[in-house]
Structure formats: structure tokens, C-alpha cells
């Protein structure tokens with residue numbers, strides 16, 4: 001079966017995105033969708049986006065405002081698609097359902113997996129996840145760790161991974177409880193780091209698995225209501241994380257890093273190639289900072305993750 005290249009548009013306006021309802025008679029009919037459609041022969045994906053957005057909504061999109069979000073290959077059984085997803089926040093005009101389809105503006109937090117075609121799940125993840133994932137670094141004792149976290153939150157990371165593998169279970173529980181309070185006040189999501197067995201009793205928003213923990217699992221260890229991240233370093237690990245049902249992965253090391261001086265960095269070209277084949281949002285990790293967010297997104301990534309750039 002030939003793969004259909006589909007241009008999919010995430011049109012942002014005032015923190016909301018434009019959603020349409022697919023006609024009952026269409027493929028995946030009755031479900032919600034992002035405006036878009038098939039890339040015609042001879043068209044670039046950007047040309048297809050500009051045309052489809054106009055045809056379906058009447059909005060005019062400056063091509064230069066389009067930025068890549070994620071690419072997803074999905075097999076529906078009756079159809080194979082490559083959803084080539086781009087975003088813009090510069091669409092001009094008032095949106096209308098020009099093909100008679102109902103449309104609405106929704107905040108990313110209001111998007112629910114079950115309302116969309118199955119292939120859209122990673123798109124929804126990508127829209128809910130921030131472009132910076134901050135991982136905690138070293139500290140001397142729990143009290144100092146919490147205080148440092150409080151200070152570092154002024155850098156406004158969208159999400160924090162609470163990494164402290166040297167702490168005993170009891171100290172980690174205390175660290176997580178205090179960190180949760182600090183993060184909750186700041187409106188920052190908090191993920192535990194380690195094995196799923198550390199989760200009970202923690203009021204966190206999800207779990208990030210180091211590769212050594214993910215390697216031993218054959219199913220998703222947390223419910224769908226929790227975030228699940230996995231640390232990956234190569235193609236095989238990415239495939240395993242996706243099979244586990246990870247919501248996102250980190251891929252490292254992209255650049256040389258002080259914490260792993262003996263590991264060769266993969267560089268941006270390799271990062272881009274691995275990310276293109278992945279059907280989950282991918283954070284670039286290793287020797288990077290906020291200045292690299294654009295580069296990571298150009299390479300098809302969700303953004304950057306790291307310790308060094310924010311934890312001092």
C-alpha cells in the first residue's frame with residue numbers, strides 16, 4: 001500500500017489551536033482533526049499547507065511562518081499515512097469551515113486522544129509538552145536540593161525530571177514530596193525518575209525511565225493519565241520506548257557533555273535521522289541549552305533536555 005503524504009496544520013491563536021470535525025463519510029469520519037490534506041504531486045509540504053488551510057478555513061498563512069512540529073508514520077490497515085505536522089501562529093483572517101465542517105478553537109490541554117484519529121496521539125503529546133525539559137543535578141542533602149530547585153524554577157522550565165539516583169528510597173520520597181509542592185506552586189509539571197516502583201505514594205505528574213529501567217519492561221508501567229518518558233541513545237532503544245507506549249523520549253548525547261566524556265556525541269544530522277523515524281516527541285539531550293531549542297526543532301525534535309543549562 002502506498003503511503004499518503006499528508007500536510008497537517010496546527011494553527012495557533014491566543015494559546016488555542018484550530019480544530020475541525022471530519023465529515024462522517026470521510027476516512028476516520030466523525031472524529032476531530034487538524035486542518036490539512038494530501039500533498040499534491042509537484043507541491044512542497046509548505047505549499048500544500050498554505051493551500052489546504054485556505055481551502056478548508058479561509059485563513060491565509062505566510063509560508064515563512066510555518067515551523068515543523070513532528071512527523072508520524074501510521075498504518076490504519078485500510079490506509080498508510082505520513083502526517084507531516086507544521087505549526088503557525090501568523091494565520092490571517094477569520095476561520096470558517098469552508099467545506100461545511102464544524103470548527104472550534106481549543107487550548108492544547110483540552111485535546112483528548114479519543115476524539116482524534118489514532119495517528120494524532122503523538123501530535124497531541126507534542127502540543128502539550130514544553131520545549132525545555134529540565135533535569136535536576138547534584139546537591140548535598142535533600143533540603144539543599146529542594147532550595148536549589150526553588151531557585152532554578154525562575155528559569156521557567158516547562159517540566160522537571162527529578163533525578164537523584166544516589167538518594168535512598170526514603171530520602172527520594174521526601175525530596176519528591178517537597179519538590180512537588182514547589183513545582184505545583186510554580187505551575188510546573190514534575191516527573192519522578194527511576195523505576196515504576198518508586199511511584200506509589202508520590203504525587204507527581206509522571207515518570208521518566210532511565211534506559212536501564214526501560215530495557216527490562218515489556219509494557220507501559222504507568223496509566224495513560226501519567227506522563228511517561230524514556231532515555232534513549234540509539235535506534236533500537238527508541239523502538240523499544242515507542243513499543244512501551246512512551247509519551248516522549250530523550251535522545252543523547254547530541255553534543256559532547258561533561259557528564260559522559262567517554263561517549264561519542266551523535267551530532268545533529270544523526271539526531272535528525274533518528275527523530276524522523278520516531279513516532280513520539282524527541283528531546284535532544286547532551287551539551288545543549290535554551291539557545292539550541294530552535295536547532296532541535298529544525299531537526300524535527302520537541303526541544304532540548306538537560307541538567308547543565310539550568311542547574312547551577
Ligand SMILES: Nc1nc2c([nH]c(=O)n2[C@@H]2O[C@H](COP(=O)(O)OP(=O)(O)OP(=O)(O)O)[C@@H](O)[C@H]2O)c(=O)[nH]1
Pocket residue numbers: 004006007008026027028032033034035036037038052079081083117118119120
Ligand atoms: N487533515 C488531517 N488528516 C488527518 C489527521 N489525522 C489523520 O490521521 N489524518 C488522515 O490523513 C488523511 C488525509 O487527510 P484529508 O482527508 O484531510 O485529505 P484531503 O483534505 O486532501 O481530503 P480529500 O481526499 O477529501 O481531498 C486521511 O486519511 C486522514 O484520516 C489530521 O489531524 N488532519
Ligand SMILES: [Mg+2]
Pocket residue numbers: 035036037038056
Ligand atoms: Mg483535509
